[in-house]
Amino acid sequence: GAVVSQHPSWVICKSGTSVKIECRSLDFQATTMFWYRQFPKQSLMLMATSNEGSKATYEQGVEKDKFLINHASLTLSTLTVTSAHPEDSSFYICSARAETGPGGANVLTFGAGSRLTVL
Amino acid sequence: GENVEQHPSTLSVQEGDSAVIKCTYSDSASNYFPWYKQELGKGPQLIIDIRSNVGEKKDQRIAVTLNKTAKHFSLHITETQPEDSAVYFCAARGSTLGRLYFGRGTQLTVWP
Numbered sequence: 001g002a003v004v005s006q007h008p009s010w011v012i013c014k015s016g017t018s019v020k021i022e023c024r025s026l027d028f029q030a031t032t033m034f035w036y037r038q039f040p041k042q043s044l045m046l047m048a049t050s051n052e053g054s055k056a057t058y059e060q061g062v063e064k065d066k067f068l069i070n071h072a073s074l075t076l077s078t079l080t081v082t083s084a085h086p087e088d089s090s091f092y093i094c095s096a097r098a099e100t101g102p103g104g105a106n107v108l109t110f111g112a113g114s115r116l117t118v119l
Numbered sequence: 120g121e122n123v124e125q126h127p128s129t130l131s132v133q134e135g136d137s138a139v140i141k142c143t144y145s146d147s148a149s150n151y152f153p154w155y156k157q158e159l160g161k162g163p164q165l166i167i168d169i170r171s172n173v174g175e176k177k178d179q180r181i182a183v184t185l186n187k188t189a190k191h192f193s194l195h196i197t198e199t200q201p202e203d204s205a206v207y208f209c210a211a212r213g214s215t216l217g218r219l220y221f222g223r224g225t226q227l228t229v230w231p
Contacts, residue, residue, distance in 0.1 A: 006162070034218065043208065043223045044163070093162050108153065108219060110162040 002028050002098040006111030013084055014119055021079045021114045023094030029074035030096035034108070035067075038091045050077045084118045091115050121146040123211050125222025132199050133230050140225045142209035143191040149211040152185060152192045153219070157206045166207075167194070199229045 003026040013019050023033055031052045036044040048058045048069050056069035066088075068080040077096075081088050093113040097106055122145040132138050144152075150171035155163035169176045169183045169192065176183050180199075185192040196203055206226050210219040 004162075041224075041226075043221045046218055049218060095162075106151070107165065107168070109165065110155070113160070113162040115160070 002096070002107065002109040004094065004096050004109045004111040006094055006114055008114055009112060010115040010117075012117045012119065015085050016083055018080055018082045019084055019116060021081075021092055021094070021116075023077045023079070023096065023111050025075045025096045025098070025109075028096075028098045030077075030098065031074060033071060033077040033094055033096045035069060035077075035079050036093045036095065038093060038113075040091075044093065047079075081116065084116070086118045089116055089118045121149055121211050121213055121220040123209060123220045123222045125209050125225060127225060128223065129226045129228075131228045131230065134199060134201060136199055138196045138199050138203070138227055138229075140194045140207055140209070140227070141191060142193070142211075142222050143189075144211040144220075145190065146211070146213050147187075147190065149213045149220075151212040152183070153210050153212075154181075154183060154194050155208045155210065157208065157224075159205075163208060196227075199227075201229050201231050203227060204229045 005024045007022045033050040035047045038044050046059050047062045048056045050056045050069045050071040052071045052074050058064045071077040091113050095108045095110040125142045153168035156166045157163040167183050169185050180197050182195045206224045208224045209222040212219050
């Protein structure tokens with residue numbers, strides 16, 4: 001089945017630094033990837049929709065200059081948290097849409113998530 | 120946009136019993152309804168989905184039912200096992216390329 005790899009699985013950084021999270025579709029091409037943020041014991045909050053070769057579409061209230069998204073190829077999207085602060089600490093999850101596959105068209109597969117802790 | 124409500128928020132059952140989680144949606148145009156299982160510290164994993172042209176779908180111990188008229192869909196887990204313990208999310212999608220709208224999640228605990 002479709003596999004999405006997310007790296008790193010956890011990262012600790014100092015306040016003011018930038019952190020990059022990678023999301024790769026391993027066995028399929030994904031023209032669209034989604035980035036979510038999840039707080040403890042809460043649902044997934046969509047941050048942005050990433051389309052290969054074009055600018056990401058951000059949800060209302062999400063700062064695009066703070067959360068930079070790049071989708072340069074059909075198998076890789078990156079999320080960079082710039083000038084991170086403690087309030088940016090969270091669980092970030094990417095997902096990719098497989099246009100075709102054994103599970104059916106347009107099934108969304110999630111990465112394992114990245115735990116960011118900003119000190 | 121779409122609004123997905125999910126109940127209950129927590130559910131505890133004895134091993135071997137059945138568990139049912141219910142979701143409602145607001146947009147009649149929604150046509151795809153996946154269910155995800157999320158274990159602690161991991162990303163959500165698709166366990167079953169249903170499209171609007173089908174009323175019920177089953178995969179071994181799990182099944183999903185969809186009532187388009189009432190705009191609700193449910194996840195049924197039979198013969199529950201401790202390893203079924205996790206958070207379960209329902210979701211709805213309005214168009215083929217559209218985003219998913221998630222419910223708030225249900226923490227299922229199966230006691231041995």
